[in-house]
Amino acid sequence: MLDLHxxxxxxLQGAGITIQLALCSLVVGLILGxxxxxxxxxxxxxxxxxxxxxxxxxxxxxELLTVLIIYFGATTVLMAxxxxxxxxxxxxxxxxxxxxxxxxxTFGAYATEVFRGALQAIPKGQHEAAIALGMHPRRKFFRIxxxxxxxxxxxxxxxxxxxxxxxxxxxxxxxxEDIMRKANVAVSNTKEPFLxxxxxxxxxxxxxxxxxxxxxxxxKRASRGLTRG
Amino acid sequence: xxLDFSVVIEYFPRLLTGTWMTIKLVLLSIVLGAIxxxxxxxxxxxxxxxxxxxxxxxxxxxxxxxxxxxxxxxYYGASQFxxxxxxxxxxxxxxxxxxxIIAFTLNTSAYTAEIFRGAIQxxxxxxxxxxxxxxxxxxxxxxxxxxxxxxxxxxxxxGNEIILMLKASALASTITLLDLTGMARTIxxxxxxxxxxxxxxxxxxxxxxxxxxxxxxxxxKRQNRYLGTLSIKVPDKG
Numbered sequence: 001m002l003d004l005h006x007x008x009x010x011x012l013q014g015a016g017i018t019i020q021l022a023l024c025s026l027v028v029g030l031i032l033g034x035x036x037x038x039x040x041x042x043x044x045x046x047x048x049x050x051x052x053x054x055x056x057x058x059x060x061x062x063e064l065l066t067v068l069i070i071y072f073g074a075t076t077v078l079m080a081x082x083x084x085x086x087x088x089x090x091x092x093x094x095x096x097x098x099x100x101x102x103x104x105x106t107f108g109a110y111a112t113e114v115f116r117g118a119l120q121a122i123p124k125g126q127h128e129a130a131i132a133l134g135m136h137p138r139r140k141f142f143r144i145x146x147x148x149x150x151x152x153x154x155x156x157x158x159x160x161x162x163x164x165x166x167x168x169x170x171x172x173x174x175x176x177e178d179i180m181r182k183a184n185v186a187v188s189n190t191k192e193p194f195l196x197x198x199x200x201x202x203x204x205x206x207x208x209x210x211x212x213x214x215x216x217x218x219x220k221r222a223s224r225g226l227t228r229g
Numbered sequence: 230x231x232l233d234f235s236v237v238i239e240y241f242p243r244l245l246t247g248t249w250m251t252i253k254l255v256l257l258s259i260v261l262g263a264i265x266x267x268x269x270x271x272x273x274x275x276x277x278x279x280x281x282x283x284x285x286x287x288x289x290x291x292x293x294x295x296x297x298x299x300x301x302x303x304y305y306g307a308s309q310f311x312x313x314x315x316x317x318x319x320x321x322x323x324x325x326x327x328x329x330i331i332a333f334t335l336n337t338s339a340y341t342a343e344i345f346r347g348a349i350q351x352x353x354x355x356x357x358x359x360x361x362x363x364x365x366x367x368x369x370x371x372x373x374x375x376x377x378x379x380x381x382x383x384x385x386x387x388g389n390e391i392i393l394m395l396k397a398s399a400l401a402s403t404i405t406l407l408d409l410t411g412m413a414r415t416i417x418x419x420x421x422x423x424x425x426x427x428x429x430x431x432x433x434x435x436x437x438x439x440x441x442x443x444x445x446x447x448x449x450k451r452q453n454r455y456l457g458t459l460s461i462k463v464p465d466k467g
Contacts, residue, residue, distance in 0.1 A: 060392075060435040062399035065410055065427060072423035162293075169295035173403060180297060187305065194306035201294040201302065208293040 004199065007186040011196075014182035015203055021099050021168045021178065022207075026161060028104030033111025040116050051112065058109035064170050066106060071098040071174040099171035107164050114156035118149040151222040158215035165207055179203050233422065237429040240416045244426075247412025248433055254326075254398045254408060258333035259391055265338035270345035284342065291339035296397050299336055304328040304404045329401040337394050344390060348383040349375075381452045388445035392438045399434075409433060 004011070039051035058066065074093045082091060122145055130140040172180035183200040187193045237244075273284040291299065307313045307322050321327040352375060360370040402411030413430040417423050 057431075057435065060438045061431040062396035062410065062434055064399040064402070065413075065431055065434065068410070068414070069424070069427040069431065072417070073427065076424055166293075166295040169297040170400075172297070180295070183298075183301075192309055194302065194309040197298055197302045197306050201290070201298045204295055204298065205290065205293045 002195075002199070004196075005186070005190050005192075007182070007190070007196070010182045010186065011179060011199065011203065014177060014179040015207070017096075017176065018165075018168050018178040019207070021096065021103070021171060021176065022161070022165050024100045025103035025107055025164055025168075028100060029107025029111055029160075029164070030157075032104060032108025033115050036108060036112030037115035037119055040112065041119055055109045055112050058105055063102070063106050063167050064173065067099065067102040067170050067174060070102045070105075071095065074098060074101070095171055095174045095176035098174060099168070099176055103164055103167055103171070106167065107160055110160050110163075111153075111157060114153050114160065115149060117156070118153035119145070121152050122148050147222075151226075154215070154219050154222055158211075158219070161211055161215070162208055165211060166204065169204070232425055234425055234429075236416075236420050236422045237425055240420070240426065241429075243412055243416060244409065244429060244433060247407055247409040247430075248437075250406065250412075251395070251398050251401075251408040251410075252437070254329060254333065254401055254406075255391070255395050257330055258337055258398075259394055261330070261334040262337035262341050262394075265334060266341035266345055269338060269342040270349065273342060273346050274349065288339045288342055291336050292343075296332065296336050296400055297403065300329060300332040300400055300404055303332045325401070325404045325406045328404060329398075329406055333394065333398065333401075336397070337390065340390055340393070341387070344383055344386045345379070347386070348379040351382050352378050377452075381449075384445060384449045384452060388441065388449075391441055391445075395434065395437060395441065 036051045036054060039047040040055075042048065071093070075091060078091045078093065082088075126144055126148065127140070130144045135143065168178060169180045172178050172184070175181070179200050183196045186196045190196070269284045269287065272280050273288070275281045303322070304325060307328075313319065313322060322331075356374060356378065357370070360374050365373070398408060399410040401408045402414060405411070407415065409430050413426050417426050420426070
């Protein structure tokens with residue numbers, strides 16, 4: 001069996017942090033994605049501009065750079081804002097919060113495109129039918145549009161989640177105690193880099209496989225209204 | 230909050246040096262990655278399990294694990310073995326530059342192989358049959374029809390892959406390479422102006438990706454020109 005020199009528990013703890021980070025960023029990203037897609041499809045020009053600016057910038061800048069900007073820049077920005085309100089204490093944002101912000105923003109930018117495509121794929125008749133039934137716009141969105149958007153968008157969102165899962169490793173660069181960081185610590189103590197990085201790689205691989213299974217199940221569930229026979 | 234963008238002007242030449250390193254990293258690994266990817270894609274298509282199994286595992290590993298782990302595996306991991314340290318490869322594996330190139334090449338070749346596979350499989354069967362009916366040899370068929378076709382199909386996805394590679398190259402800074410991100414981090418360590426310098430670096434990345442998108446749009450237009458203008462519309466069947 002593998003001899004992890006007692007670092008096995010540490011790595012598992014790291015995996016817990018990685019999963020938490022991925023799920024929190026997913027929630028933030030999904031919300032941003034839906035907002036972004038709605039903004040891009042809205043008739044209000046400034047909203048379109050903001051959404052286009054957001055997706056262009058985020059998709060053109062490396063994820064690592066986004067993480068670094070938010071981790072090192074957020075303190076300055078937050079203190080400037082707090083200063084306006086007369087608060088002069090030192091504010092620091094932790095690696096976890098910075099990671100969720102950075103990865104959520106990244107996920108949201110890509111999800112915007114996925115949701116936009118899905119929203120456009122809903123036939124016009126569905127909107128008309130809902131209006132004809134006298135549904136309130138909000139009700140129409142949650143009852144009729146969103147469930148169908150979900151089905152169309154799921155494969156794309158699933159892929160984005162796999163990318164997000166791997167991007168969580170970047171947050172270890174600013175000191176988050178995730179799988180990668182724990183592996184680094186283990187390496188500096190045991191001088192067995194190949195072993196620990198390979199174990200870390202397989203942990204990510206396991207998380208990827210689990211996510212793929214879950215996405216596959218969700219896809220099946222989301223399209224159960226369509227399967228015949 | 231006061232932003233002082235004069236540091237950006239002062240350190241701009243150094244940022245450009247970093248940019249050049251980034252471009253070198255991306256170009257080398259993209260070219261090497263494409264060369265490695267082609268045989269992997271062809272083997273992956275094979276119906277024989279012995280031939281398609283290994284590429285499948287290769288692709289699955291490199292697409293399923295973070296690039297950061299892969300870089301660390303090559304840069305720190307390889308040195309764990311005495312045999313590696315004494316081999317002729319050591320002068321290369323000691324250099325962070327070549328470690329980054331190796332990791333990036335393997336990583337991008339896994340993604341590129343899947344893109345190539347998709348393109349080759351996307352060519353309609355009828356075109357292959359048409360070539361045979363015309364009496365073309367296999368060489369002629371690949372040279373005149375299939376490869377140019379696959380090239381046209383592959384372009385949009387391949388352009389995306391290059392931009393992803395450009396962004397992934399920022400990870401080279403984690404193994405002490407002074408690429409654009411690495412250079413930005415060293416400048417910041419001296420000037421304590423993270424927002425200004427990082428924003429400048431981000432802007433340079435943005436300019437490079439817009440340039441890549443533009444180039445690919447041009448090639449795509451040229452490559453797919455036989456598809457004609459939109460004025461010729463094929464009526465729908467039925």
